[in-house]
Amino acid sequence: MSRTRQMRRHAQKMRRNGLQPMVIVDSDGPFPDVAGVLVARALWRYRSELAPVYLVCVLLAGGVVLHFARPGWWPWVLGVATVAAWALAMFGERVGLAQRMERVYAAVVVMGAGGWLAAVTALGIAFSPLPRVLVLGGALLAVPWWAHRRRRAKVRVDRRLAAWPEIARSVGLNGSRPQSAVVDVWGWRARFALARGQTLQDVLGKVPAIESALGTFRGAVRVSPTRDDKANRFELRVLDTDPHAGAIPWPGPSVSSITEPIDLGPFEDATSARVLLLRRHGLIGGVAGSGKSGGINVLMGNLSACRDVVIWAIDLKRGMELQPWASCIDRLATTPEQARVMLRDAVTVLEARADWLVAHGRRVWDPTPELPALVIVVDEYAELADDAPDAATDTDSIARRGRAVAVTLIAATQRPTQKAMGKGAVRSQMDVRVSFRVRERKDVDLILGQGMLNAGWHAHTLNAPGKFLLSAPEHDTPRRARAYLLDDATVTLTAERHANVRPALDEVSSRALDVSHTAPVAATPIPDDHTDDVLRRVLDEAPDEGLPIAHLLMLTDMSRPTLYRRLAELVKAGQAVQVKRGRYKASDHDR
Numbered sequence: 001m002s003r004t005r006q007m008r009r010h011a012q013k014m015r016r017n018g019l020q021p022m023v024i025v026d027s028d029g030p031f032p033d034v035a036g037v038l039v040a041r042a043l044w045r046y047r048s049e050l051a052p053v054y055l056v057c058v059l060l061a062g063g064v065v066l067h068f069a070r071p072g073w074w075p076w077v078l079g080v081a082t083v084a085a086w087a088l089a090m091f092g093e094r095v096g097l098a099q100r101m102e103r104v105y106a107a108v109v110v111m112g113a114g115g116w117l118a119a120v121t122a123l124g125i126a127f128s129p130l131p132r133v134l135v136l137g138g139a140l141l142a143v144p145w146w147a148h149r150r151r152r153a154k155v156r157v158d159r160r161l162a163a164w165p166e167i168a169r170s171v172g173l174n175g176s177r178p179q180s181a182v183v184d185v186w187g188w189r190a191r192f193a194l195a196r197g198q199t200l201q202d203v204l205g206k207v208p209a210i211e212s213a214l215g216t217f218r219g220a221v222r223v224s225p226t227r228d229d230k231a232n233r234f235e236l237r238v239l240d241t242d243p244h245a246g247a248i249p250w251p252g253p254s255v256s257s258i259t260e261p262i263d264l265g266p267f268e269d270a271t272s273a274r275v276l277l278l279r280r281h282g283l284i285g286g287v288a289g290s291g292k293s294g295g296i297n298v299l300m301g302n303l304s305a306c307r308d309v310v311i312w313a314i315d316l317k318r319g320m321e322l323q324p325w326a327s328c329i330d331r332l333a334t335t336p337e338q339a340r341v342m343l344r345d346a347v348t349v350l351e352a353r354a355d356w357l358v359a360h361g362r363r364v365w366d367p368t369p370e371l372p373a374l375v376i377v378v379d380e381y382a383e384l385a386d387d388a389p390d391a392a393t394d395t396d397s398i399a400r401r402g403r404a405v406a407v408t409l410i411a412a413t414q415r416p417t418q419k420a421m422g423k424g425a426v427r428s429q430m431d432v433r434v435s436f437r438v439r440e441r442k443d444v445d446l447i448l449g450q451g452m453l454n455a456g457w458h459a460h461t462l463n464a465p466g467k468f469l470l471s472a473p474e475h476d477t478p479r480r481a482r483a484y485l486l487d488d489a490t491v492t493l494t495a496e497r498h499a500n501v502r503p504a505l506d507e508v509s510s511r512a513l514d515v516s517h518t519a520p521v522a523a524t525p526i527p528d529d530h531t532d533d534v535l536r537r538v539l540d541e542a543p544d545e546g547l548p549i550a551h552l553l554m555l556t557d558m559s560r561p562t563l564y565r566r567l568a569e570l571v572k573a574g575q576a577v578q579v580k581r582g583r584y585k586a587s588d589h590d591r
């Protein structure tokens with residue numbers, strides 16, 4: 001073994017023992033060799049920090065060579081630099097420049113370097129002030145590089161991975177090796193290849209040892225199979241900060257179309273809990289204060305950003321929860337009567353769309369801004385079942401037949417018992433289940449489905465508001481997630497911003513609604529005395545300027561002639577007044 005290799009071994013051994021190697025050079029020793037190795041190592045180890053210096057050196061050398069060999073090439077150099085800078089600014093995302101500032105910086109560096117190189121190619125390295133421009137410009141542009149947080153994090157990770165062979169040896173995973181790594185806001189993740197015969201189970205058993213070897217806090221390391229599910233690979237997730245340690249501010253909508261999965265918040269390993277709502281119904285459960293309304297806010301923030309969704313909402317707590325989103329909601333029902341009419345209308349829409357699909361030879365309704373999906377959000381579903389039990393047939397129809405025609409029901413309730421969910425099949429039709437904390441173990445199965453408690457879905461152990469378990473076709477393992485939190489100001493701002501992009505209900509659906517609202521009373525057989533009560537109540541609750549006929553028709557479900565007849569009778573009896581043309585309210589309204 002050569003002396004140099006012996007020394008290198010010795011230095012490695014010392015480092016493993018926590019000691020810094022020291023080089024002693026005697027007059028006969030191979031000093032240039034050892035020093036060269038150490039310098040080359042340092043230049044390689046600190047390559048990221050030294051990158052600006054390397055670039056300046058490359059430019060210097062390149063400029064000298066080009067000036068002497070091809071001085072006429074300067075327009076080409078300038079052209080290539082311009083195109084490269086433009087491409088980086090426009091498409092830099094594809095090469096990992098995720099933020100706009102990063103793309104702008106890369107474009108400026110490339111343009112600056114290319115411009116300087118072109119000038120030196122034409123004029124020579126000694127031409128004043130080109131040397132000064134290189135030094136000053138290089139120093140100036142190096143500052144953002146050195147300060148860049150993600151770059152520094154990446155370097156930290158690279159160094160840890162470089163030390164992996166030693167870590168692997170010490171934890172008993174000798175032969176495993178990192179393949180790739182990504183840095184994100186919470187920490188980093190890396191894909192590893194295992195040595196022959198090692199399995200994911202072996203790695204799972206070593207997690208505490210890996211945490212100790214990497215010097216992280218306890219619980220910071222997660223190990224999972226890779227996406228391709230290869231038996232000799234694993235993914236290591238290392239968290240610098242616990243994503244669930246505090247409330248997580250909503251980063252803004254993750255979608256612009258209902259065809260994309262909505263990001264509800266991060267799982268414990270900081271990956272996103274994304275779920276698709278197109279052609280699915282959703283059930284959100286959890287005790288009071290567990291964060292259901294917060295979860296609905298995340299949904300509303302995303303749904304209202306979708307240009308291919310019309311939102312209807314039912315909030316029988318007098319609109320307390322959903323009122324802030326009113327500007328984005330096409331129809332908001334806050335009384336049982338309004339809810340009942342709305343759900344009947346949703347069935348009308350559903351049937352009209354189904355007919356339209358048949359007539360056009362299509363199987364499913366593909367949402368677009370012109371043909372939007374209809375999402376009906378119901379907060380406190382149990383109150384709907386209590387106060388408007390006759391709406392159960394309609395919710396049942398929507399739950400069973402809504403998927404193909406993109407009419408989606410999202411119900412939130414504390415305990416989705418059969419009584420709370422109404423008599424029908426609504427609960428069994430819910431494809432997406434979100435369980436915030438429940439009070440009792442048996443409530444897990446109520447929200448997430450039979451057998452889920454025994455399968456490890458322990459929603460009763462969720463220990464902070466906003467934490468939830470998500471069950472959906474693409475989420476079949478119990479993983480804790482925490483919903484993003486929208487504060488009141490964010491809700492107001494988001495609702496204002498999205499109010500302008502809301503689509504209207506499509507032709508097919510709105511025409512069907514018009515027809516159903518003007519149909520004779522026989523088509524919607526409701527006892528007269530019941531609709532009379534509804535009319536009186538609606539007039540009682542009317543604003544000072546009265547309610548227009550169109551609203552009265554919608555809310556009472558009366559036919560137009562019946563409504564006019566009843567209004568005339570009420571006015572004659574002194575119980576209602578016509579505020580102005582076509583607007584009515586109760587005559588004792590102000591009392």
Ligand SMILES: Nc1ncnc2c1ncn2[C@@H]1O[C@H](COP(=O)(O)OP(=O)(O)OP(=O)(O)O)[C@@H](O)[C@H]1O
Pocket residue numbers: 246247248286287288289290291292293294295465466467482483484485
């Ligand atoms: N995702 C979250 N992250 C952090 N804190 C949250 C989160 N969601 C809710 N909270 C906190 O918990 C409190 C109760 O939340 P929320 O009103 O959403 O519960 P709820 O289940 O809807 O209760 P209720 O049924 O009484 O309306 C909120 O005031 C908020 O401070």
